[in-house]
Structure formats: C-alpha cells, structure tokens
Amino acid sequence: MKTRTILLESRPQGMPTEQNFRFTETELPPPADGEVLLKALYVSVDPYMRGRMSEAKSYVPPYELHQPIRGGVVAEVVESRHEKFPKGTAVVGDLPWQEYIVANGKGLNRVHPDLAPLGYYLGVLGMPGLTAYFGLLDVGKPQEGQTVVVSGAAGAVGSVVGQLARIKGCRAVGIAGTDEKVQYLTDTLGFDAAINYKTAPKLRESLAAACPDGVDVYFDNVGGPVTDAVYSLLNNFSRVAICGQIAYYNATEPPVAPRVESRLLIKRATMQGFIVTDYAARFGEGIKTLAGWVKEDKIRYEETVTEGFENIPDAFLGLFRGENTGKQLVKVAEYGG
C-alpha cells in the first residue's frame, strides 16, 4: 500500500512557508498482529504546531527534521489485526500527516459518527473544546455576572470560550481580526460584544466601552498589544488564563512589552499558563458536558474545512493569516468511502 506523507523539511525562521514541508510517497507494510491500517479522514491543523516546528524545547518535544509532522487526526480502520479496533471503526489520535497509517492502537480513541460529525472530535469535542472548557472553568473561574474577554475569539478555542462564558451567566466579549468574525461572534454565537482589533481606532477605549464593569477573566489566545489593552482593564482579583500566544509563534526576537507585574500586584490579579493535556484525567467529563451543550444548541460550532491531503500545509499557514473562522480542518477522505 502506497501512502503520501508530509515531512518537516526545514525549520521555519519567522513565518512558516510551503518550503518548510515536503511530500514523500512510501510503501507501507501490511499491519502486523496487534496493529491496524488507518485511512486518514480529517486532519487538524493548529497554531501550537508552529512551536513544534522550532528546535526550542517546550512542553511538547520539537518535530524532528525530515520526519512526519503529526497532530490530531480522525481516521477509519480499513484493515485490522487489533481486537479493540475492528474494521470500520472511527478513531481519533495523535498521528502523522499521512494518507494511510499503520498504528498499534496506543493513544487511539474510538469516536462515534452517530453522536457527532467526525470532525467535531478534532474541535468542540476534541482538544480545542477541552482547552476552552478547562481553561475557562478551571483557570478562569468565571462567576455569574462577571465579564469574560477572549482574544482569538473566532478561533476553535475562543469561539467555545465565549459560549461557555454565556452558559455561566457572564458577559462575553470577543476580540477578533475581521468584521465578518466580529459579526459572527455577536450574531451567531451570542457574544455580548465583539471588537475588531485591526480596525478599532483605539483598542483600549473600544474594550472599555464593551466592558463597562471592567474585566474579571481574560482568556488569552494571542498575546501582544491586544493583550496589553485588556490588561489595562483588569479588575481586582481578576484571572488571566494564558492559553496561547499566537502573536509570537513566528517571532524571531524575544518580544518585549510593558511589565505586567505592577498591575497584577495592584489588582491582586492572577495570571496562569495551562496546557490541556494536564487535564487528561478529566477529558471524559469535559467531552460529555460539551457534547450535552452542543446537543442543546447552547454551544454552536463551526468548521472551516479545506479539502485534499495536498492542501494541509496551506491550511496550516492560513491559521497565521487569520483566515479561519472556527476550527480549521482538512478533509482527506470520506468515512466508509
């Protein structure tokens, strides 16, 4: 069986480009005893992957040069020598960017096409949804009547954060980068207010108007000047949940900024970094709760789906051009197809 694979050809300096990726075609061995042959259906592209393309040590090891890029993939078992995953099973796991994959079942989780569209398991019912769930509820600790601000609000994580804030009785304010996204946040997702940080003449003033009672929880996906503007509105005893810093993923120099410590001191505020995998023991609880809210239409969920294995790198690069609304996926093949 032949398969195409996408390798890390070179480490990006600054913004990644198509040249950092290379497609190869290899011959796969048939699955051995205890293994399955998987057909990739949906491939997730996520901002955190930019970090793994660098050499720098982080909370996940860097991708190796000339080895496959990997990440969240929904796949179908097309040949099985593993009793837990019979032919036809849909699974999700951390897998290489490859059309067909031989895997031993470790780290694979069964998913159910009848309960939710398969792509959801890479989004609202996958890492992004769980990131929103634990980051907002456990780190941000929103209380009814408080104001929650989220940056990167139209993204896979941010769009869920704002809706969870609403479910918890908070005022939800989103920051995004296009007028379409801003409209989507307020009109479709029910955010109380949303701001286009690229066009707001004075971001701090727009934010202050959107947050008349200040900011109690800030869920930060982006960092940068957007974040500095939010800091200026933090209330006493407020919480900042640091989820991502996409503004810097392509930075070649360590970013400098006004120091935040004095403000945290004066406001008795807390700033906490978190990583969703630290909550792995509670993923079941998170998925179940999120699935319930999706079913009740309390959480609306949107995907941006690019078609075709060959378009994975471009879909990834699009994340840094701010092109996606909601979760960005690449559809590689049809389930049962």
Place this chain on the structure above:
Amino acid sequence: MKTRTILLESRPQGMPTEQNFRFTETELPPPADGEVLLKALYVSVDPYMRGRMSEAKSYVPPYELHQPIRGGVVAEVVESRHEKFPKGTAVVGDLPWQEYIVANGKGLNRVHPDLAPLGYYLGVLGMPGLTAYFGLLDVGKPQEGQTVVVSGAAGAVGSVVGQLARIKGCRAVGIAGTDEKVQYLTDTLGFDAAINYKTAPKLRESLAAACPDGVDVYFDNVGGPVTDAVYSLLNNFSRVAICGQIAYYNATEPPVAPRVESRLLIKRATMQGFIVTDYAARFGEGIKTLAGWVKEDKIRYEETVTEGFENIPDAFLGLFRGENTGKQLVKVAEYGG
C-alpha cells in the same frame, strides 16, 4: 502641646529626596472625649510609601500634598479620654509622621511590650511579617522539598520569607545586594544559599547553581532583571508571588521587559499579585503563629534602627539605597520615658 509633623511638600520625580518633605510645628488641642494623646515611639518606613507619594491611583490612595505622611507607628498613650486605651498603653496603627498625635482609637491595636520588643509590631509581628506569612504560605504554597527563591531577601519581608520556607522544609535561596547581606542570610538566618545580584558575574548561572532543582516558588519583592533571571528557572507548576516591585517605584517611564506569558504557558506557572491587607481577617492567626516561631527561635529577626524624629526622611530614602538589613525603623521616643 506642640508637635513636629512631616508633610509631603512635593511629589518626587524619580528618586525621592529630602526636598519632598517639610517639617512643621503645630499646636495640638487636648484630646476630646473618646480621644487619646499619643506619643510616637517607633515609626516604620517602608518601600510601598514611595507609591503613595505619587499621584497615580493604586491600591492605597496617594498622600495629599502639604498633608502629613502616614504609615505604621507604635505609640504610647500619654493622655487618655478613651476607656479602651488607658494611659501607658502601647498601640500600633496607621498614623501620621508626628511626634504627638491626637487619635480617636479607630484603627489602633494594643500591643504588648512584655511579649515582644515594641519595634517587632512594625516588623515580624506587623505588616512585613504578615506579608511574608500570607504571601509565601497562601500565594506561594510551598511544598516540602521544593525550592523557594526570594528577592530583597535581607529586607523586612524577605528575611521572614526565607525562614518560613525553611520551616516548611524547603530549600531557601535569597537574592540581596551586598556581601554582608548575603552572609547574614546564610550564616544568621539559615538560608541554604544566597546571591549578591550586584556582583554575580552571570546572575542566571549563579541562580541555577543555587537552585539545582529549579525554582518552585518565587517571592518577588523587587522586579527588574533579578526577576527575569529567576523566571528563566521556573519549574512546571511553579508559583510567583508578586509582593513588591521596588526596582520600579522610582521609575519615570513604564518599564518594559521580555514578555513572561510564553514562559508561564510552557511551565503552567501561576503569577499572582497580593496585598497583605486583603488578609486582615486572618491577621490574628498570622501574628500568633509568627510570634510562636520567633519565641522558638525558628524565626530570627533583625531591625535597623535610626534614632530621632528628624531622621525619618533620611531613613526612608535609605531604603532605596539598599542600606537596611532587616526592618528599617526610626526610634522617636522611649516607652514610658
């Protein structure tokens, strides 16, 4: 009764000077019903007062121009028309820098010269000791076997923080600004290691050597490059308690520095500002516990005492020249004298 008073004559630009203060002499009325006449015994000078000399809004209101500076004072009741505070009682309170004061008893707390030297109620059994107690134990949450780093370690707060860390079974590492202070921390106070940040050729490397297992709790009194060096050694799930930022109290420009958010994210670290007065409801617990440890000699305590009311401004200015070891006090009069 005549008294001298120290007024805020002008707001400092950058480092305060003697010119920001003015001495006046006024006639005090006798205490009315429900009032006491106090004689100041010990006046506390503290770094946070620099903040109150500025116009900027903070967690305590600014001092008013041409009005008395105020702060922690231990005083003796020399004339009483208040039944709770008979003549001869020693009290502590937030009071003006004044030799004699007429007060109505509000905010005054009785202190006991038999239990501890009266100056201690402005130090280890007062705001600085309580700041160390709640900041380290409640915000820093040190666990046995972990490493606690404290900056401004030889100061009134820092010297208690390191000793509390030892009591909790932690490795205590102090950062201070003279060799004498460093020696005092290790030889007298029992810190496991201490570093002179002014002479260490590479601060980060000295710190790394002093903290072979990284840093689990950082109690920050100073901010600035010292703090940035500590950040580089933070462990997973570490806590930063922001107590003070003396490096900036005299800054005329907002300080900029490398952004800390990405590091907090990667390390899942928490940074929290706190203010001791938020723990007012638990001061009794704190004082009792600290007094016990002082009595058992588990906490050693040192004061730098300047003599004479007229030397209060200079003792205050000395804080920013790094002159004091332990708590800086000014002795104004003798108890019962």
